[in-house]
Amino acid sequence: MLNVKRIRGDFPILGDVSYMDNAATSLSPEQVLSSTNDFERHYRANVGRGVHRLTNVASQRYWHAHQKIARFIGGESGITVLTKNTTEAINMVACGTKWNKGDKVVTTILEHHSDFLPWMRLRKRGVNVSIIRTDAHGSLDIKDFEAAIDENTKIVAVTHASNVLGNLLPVKEIAAICHEKGAKLLVDGAQSVPHIPIDVKELGCDYLCFSGHKMLGPTGTGILWMKEEGLQPLMLGGGMIGKVSVDDYTLAEGYEKYEAGTPNISGMIGLATAIDYLDDIGMQNIKEHEDKLTKRLLSGLHGIENVTVYGPENIHERIGVVSFNVEGMHPHEVAHILDEGAAIMTRSGEHCCQPLMNHMGLESGTVRASLYLYNTDEEVDLLIDTMEELTRRL
CATH class of the missing domain: 3.40.640.10 (Type I PLP-dependent aspartate aminotransferase-like (Major domain))
Structure with missing residues (x-):
């Protein structure tokens, strides 16, 4: 099991933000x-x-x-x-x-x-x-x-x-x-x-x-x-x-x-x-930690009305990259709200995968939360709570 609190101490930037853009670039420890x-x-x-x-x-x-x-x-x-x-x-x-x-x-x-x-x-x-x-x-x-x-x-x-x-x-x-x-x-x-x-x-x-x-x-x-x-x-x-x-x-x-x-x-x-x-830390420990967080995130997002989640639901068929959209909202708008309202860093847009986006009929792309070893249950819950609050206002 990961000692996430100890790990987070090696990444000072995490004191200010919840960083969930790891599929683009991860943070570097001291x-x-x-x-x-x-x-x-x-x-x-x-x-x-x-x-x-x-x-x-x-x-x-x-x-x-x-x-x-x-x-x-x-x-x-x-x-x-x-x-x-x-x-x-x-x-x-x-x-x-x-x-x-x-x-x-x-x-x-x-x-x-x-x-x-x-x-x-x-x-x-x-x-x-x-x-x-x-x-x-x-x-x-x-x-x-x-x-x-x-x-x-x-x-x-x-x-x-x-x-x-x-x-x-x-x-x-x-x-x-x-x-x-x-x-x-x-x-x-x-x-x-x-x-x-x-x-x-x-x-x-x-x-x-x-x-x-x-x-x-x-x-x-x-x-x-x-x-x-x-x-x-x-x-x-x-x-x-x-x-x-x-x-x-x-x-x-x-x-x-x-x-x-x-x-x-x-x-x-x-x-x-x-x-x-x-x-x-151990790559198997990292995998198990991310699997747990991903399962928590998928379950929370699937339970929110007007939120569509893409990709497999089976945790054994995926990694901790979760893409979703909010009905009636541009992905950039959602990502901006997550940043400004809850200091959650996500990626939005086509993710350098335009052929896939076109194939799936997602002209504006998706919002993407991608997890890593330093993310926590509390951060995942904050993302879910923020999305629940956002969709209640629609």
Whole structure:
């Protein structure tokens, strides 16, 4: 069981607000801030360049950060690459894969634009893109994947958990189909890695992409995990080369091959500290805490007249992302009232998922409350009470 009171002490900003916009960006604890400041104050230097003491310390901790993150997702046998965010990680796969005319990508209508647009752009190169739709509740049928994935399919790209509806996709079953058909599976783990235990070996994916800023880490940090080294680097330059001459060049091995230029060193060290923080608490404990809060929130919102809640009701089929609307009110108006009236921070709008919003007939999007380890029963009850009061005035 989580000691939420102790956890909240590591996040001073929570003294003023109830923060429920974690699907966009989580907060960072004092420990993460301290580790990034420690780099800047005591051993700020570039990595893999030079032999002086400061660069040796920075290089060691930067390399160790890759190891920690790989262990966190059970990916020690693969390659863990630092990126700016999930968006860059997915684009690295889309741009680094060798494509031929007639190749196929399979994705879903649930995807964030970051796991949608890179594949759509490939249509200009003769790549076919098949988009699997959901039912009215946002659920996908595994049979649709069986029908869509064929011998021409090179990559299947799916979100692990929807950033709008919160529903978890059957990634293991999708992976089995991919392997049977010879396709590679990319999983957008931006919403799952921060909230539930993840092991890439169990998922069966070839690529896992996620963001540090959604899991207590600094902004401008993300991860591309690859089962095997096979992508062409997105950029060339310093730090990712073996040898260079006026006639040719060779590339470095491992993650360095994909990290051209000076990386976000303090960010990566901060992300490793965030991993330590999450490991110390335990991802299963975090999941159970969020499940309890999500069940409480869903039950409360479902009981309010004129409020429509989207996504699955079964707590075992979702994460703590809850989208809803109030009849006759724009989502932005509701979010503004929650902020001004109760200091509750939520997201409103299309959540970078316009195709899904159009598919569900939600032109203005939804209000989204997304929970994390530092949220409390009292905060959930405050949201429910505020919504009850709001709808009574309609």
